[in-house]
Amino acid sequence: MTVEATAGAVSRTQPKIANELLKSRVGAAMWFLLPMLIALAIVAGWPLLRTIYFSFTNTSLSSLYTGEWIGFKNYLNWTTLKSGRTVFSGLLVDPAWWNAVWNTVRFAVVSVSLETVIGMIVALVLNAEFKGRGIVRAAILIPWAIPTIVSAKMWSWMLNDQFGILNDLFLRLGLISHKVAWTASADTAMTAVLIVDIWKTTPFMALLILAGLQMVPKDVYEAAKIDGVHPVKVFFKVTLPLVRPAVMVAVIFRLLDAMRIFDLIYVLTPNSASTKTMSVISRENLFDFDKFAYGSAQSTLLFLIIAVMTALYIWLGKVRFDGGDR
Amino acid sequence: MARAVSTRRKIFFTALAWIVALLLFFPILWTILTSFKTEQEAIASPPMIIPSWTLDNYFEVQARSDYFRHFLNSVWISVGSTLIALLFAIPAAWAMAFTPTPKTKDVLMWMLSTKMMPAVGVLVPMYLIFRDTGLLDTVWGLTMILTLINLPIVIWMLYTYFREIPVDILEAARMDGAILWKELVYVLVPMAVPGIASTLLLNIILAWNEAFWTINLTASKAAPLTAFISSFSSPQGLFWAKLSAASTLAIAPILVLGWLSQKQLVRGLTFGAVK
Numbered sequence: 267m268t269v270e271a272t273a274g275a276v277s278r279t280q281p282k283i284a285n286e287l288l289k290s291r292v293g294a295a296m297w298f299l300l301p302m303l304i305a306l307a308i309v310a311g312w313p314l315l316r317t318i319y320f321s322f323t324n325t326s327l328s329s330l331y332t333g334e335w336i337g338f339k340n341y342l343n344w345t346t347l348k349s350g351r352t353v354f355s356g357l358l359v360d361p362a363w364w365n366a367v368w369n370t371v372r373f374a375v376v377s378v379s380l381e382t383v384i385g386m387i388v389a390l391v392l393n394a395e396f397k398g399r400g401i402v403r404a405a406i407l408i409p410w411a412i413p414t415i416v417s418a419k420m421w422s423w424m425l426n427d428q429f430g431i432l433n434d435l436f437l438r439l440g441l442i443s444h445k446v447a448w449t450a451s452a453d454t455a456m457t458a459v460l461i462v463d464i465w466k467t468t469p470f471m472a473l474l475i476l477a478g479l480q481m482v483p484k485d486v487y488e489a490a491k492i493d494g495v496h497p498v499k500v501f502f503k504v505t506l507p508l509v510r511p512a513v514m515v516a517v518i519f520r521l522l523d524a525m526r527i528f529d530l531i532y533v534l535t536p537n538s539a540s541t542k543t544m545s546v547i548s549r550e551n552l553f554d555f556d557k558f559a560y561g562s563a564q565s566t567l568l569f570l571i572i573a574v575m576t577a578l579y580i581w582l583g584k585v586r587f588d589g590g591d592r
Numbered sequence: 593m594a595r596a597v598s599t600r601r602k603i604f605f606t607a608l609a610w611i612v613a614l615l616l617f618f619p620i621l622w623t624i625l626t627s628f629k630t631e632q633e634a635i636a637s638p639p640m641i642i643p644s645w646t647l648d649n650y651f652e653v654q655a656r657s658d659y660f661r662h663f664l665n666s667v668w669i670s671v672g673s674t675l676i677a678l679l680f681a682i683p684a685a686w687a688m689a690f691t692p693t694p695k696t697k698d699v700l701m702w703m704l705s706t707k708m709m710p711a712v713g714v715l716v717p718m719y720l721i722f723r724d725t726g727l728l729d730t731v732w733g734l735t736m737i738l739t740l741i742n743l744p745i746v747i748w749m750l751y752t753y754f755r756e757i758p759v760d761i762l763e764a765a766r767m768d769g770a771i772l773w774k775e776l777v778y779v780l781v782p783m784a785v786p787g788i789a790s791t792l793l794l795n796i797i798l799a800w801n802e803a804f805w806t807i808n809l810t811a812s813k814a815a816p817l818t819a820f821i822s823s824f825s826s827p828q829g830l831f832w833a834k835l836s837a838a839s840t841l842a843i844a845p846i847l848v849l850g851w852l853s854q855k856q857l858v859r860g861l862t863f864g865a866v867k
Contacts, residue, residue: 294772295687299699302684302743309740310706313714313721320716330720388612396606404854405613408620411850412843413801415822420623420839423832429635431622469616526710529803533822545712552716565713572708 314569320562327558340563357563362547367571370543373456374524377463382517384464385471390501392472393479406469414466418533421462425449455538459531463524471516478512479505518579525572544568620843627836634833649837657820659841666816666842668731669806670799673738674792677746680739682788685750686780690759700751703744711804722809729811737809738799746795753787754780793853797846817842 321340325333342356357363392403409417424432427447436442448458482505490500528545535541542550548568551561626634627650628643653659688696718737719728727733757780765779781788803818810819821842824835 291766291772292691292693295691295693298683298687302680302747303699305680305740306703306706306743309718309737310709310714313717314709316717317713391605391609391612394601394605394609396602396609398606398610400854402609402613404851406616407850407854408847409616411797411801411846412620413803413818413821413846415801415803415807415818416839416842417619419821419824419835420619423626423835424619424622429637429639429832431639434637434639465616465619522708526712528712529807529822545710548710549712549715552712558716562716565710568710569713572710573705576705576708 317562318566320559321566323559325559325562327553327556330558333559336559340559341567357560357567362542363564365539366542366544366547369456369541370525370527370545373459373463373527373541373543374521377460377467377524378517378520380460380464381468381471381520382475382513384468385475385516386513388468388472389475389479392476403473406472408469409466410470414529415533417466418462418530421458421465422449422534425458449535450538452538452540455535455541459534459541462534463527463530466530467520471520474516475509475513478509481512482508518576521579522572522576525575526568544571623836624840626833627840629833629836631831631833634836649834650841653834653838653841657824659820659838662815662817662820663841665731665734665814666800666818667845669734669738669816670796672731672735673742673799674746674795676735676739677743677795678788678792680743681746681750681791682781683776685747685754686776688747689751689754689757690762700748703747707744715804715808718805719809728809729814731814734806734809734814734816737805738802741802741805742795742798745798746791749791749794750784750787753784753791756787757783789853793849797849800846 320333322335322337323333324336324339338356340357342354342358344352344354346352388406392399392406396402424430425448427433427445427450430448432448433442433445437445446454448454486504486508487500490504495503526545527543528549531541531543531546544564545568548561548564551557551564553561555561625641625643628645628647629640630644630646630648633640633644688699722728722733722737725733727736761783762775762779765775770779800816801818803822806816806819807822810816815823821835821838824831824838
């Protein structure tokens, strides 16, 4: 009886201590999170609100603090002429803006899909057993690890119309009949940007997919082999579904990055209208063209487009970022 | 028979993998080779493959634009911002990994959402803050902004590593009367060293490569290598070989660092999935 009572008391106090400890830990946890949340709010929240505010004013670079509220006029504005015709102006009817939107979307979709497919192939190769796997794995990482600014300069040198090695190589192989000004001509500028981006990012994709591949148990392949299933079928029916979550996360990270692409285009094809993306054009308006409020409106719209896209993607793909519950 | 097939397969994959690796590595190799050529050799047609191994370009880059100052700026900014970020991130990741609340997932998502933000969208307000506080073109200012920008990634990575640590061990330390900071410093951190190391490496590389903020918030004094390279041009004549030399110097630390730590790097990049 007494023994039982003591045991009961102990087992009752034990969780109580643990509970109090836990409570104090939860309290501490809050204090640990707080500084970080405040810091992020400063770097992300406040400037964003300010940009959105600017987009509803007529602020210019020379009068940053004296802009006046003009409502939606940066987005859409119209004036009725004497003849009764209505003329629209503003971002929503600006062909240069929609050209940039189209460029960005085209770039994002083409680059990310090619990177995913090529990355998948590279990952399958890397997943096979061969000599020097570690070295090869490190070597293919390098394009991703070096600064984009540097690789853009390197490639602009290799793609140079007069002295570039690629023109020379392609001429010898008979792929082209005359030297091409890759980065300057409107037809090839986007291709040049795509080549460099694919070169840079495919290794990253391949690694993320490789991570998924390595989690597929070996037995699965052996079972399929014993059953005599064709390797192609194994890939589509077994491998692909199993690595899908890893690929989905990789794709969304890349897509978000691609939609914001700035530095590569800024260095490689700075003046080509056929590669101007949303980020590039809004920076241009913000600083170079003295259309500050207009540039802010473009930034705001870019943010909205990316946010909507992400929400859609997460909702459609049911992506889980945290790797499931504990 | 089966063995012969598998050997042939192995040779095939080895060859394929090495071809892929060489193709990917070629632009870098070409830059390094060009950096050892004279300017005349660099533009020779047909292209010269073997350079004359001159070191003039390197000396000129240093003499003309004080390369080492930019290099040191890069080191300060990337290492400094990473260490500060870790200081903030370890407690935050601990909080989320070991005392999860219903809000934890929202916080994680919100952190990710700040990474979605197009930097252009916040550039001007940020520039104004920097100007008004006198942080423009200072190493401190850049260190601060890179800390904040990479913080979500650092927390996210640490969070995934911390979740692999059994909570019982921390609880045991707690029951033994370890106070909070001892629990963190003596129990959690030693167990998470590999995770913290790969987070550190990855973040140093990310900070080293960052270009948007470094280009827009520096003039010359605090400009790191990325800003230096992006504005690199010669007052007169040819500069491709010199540019190649500057580029080679800018990527050399990454190559060395990456080579020494490729295992941790691969693990870090894949958020701990490839071991």
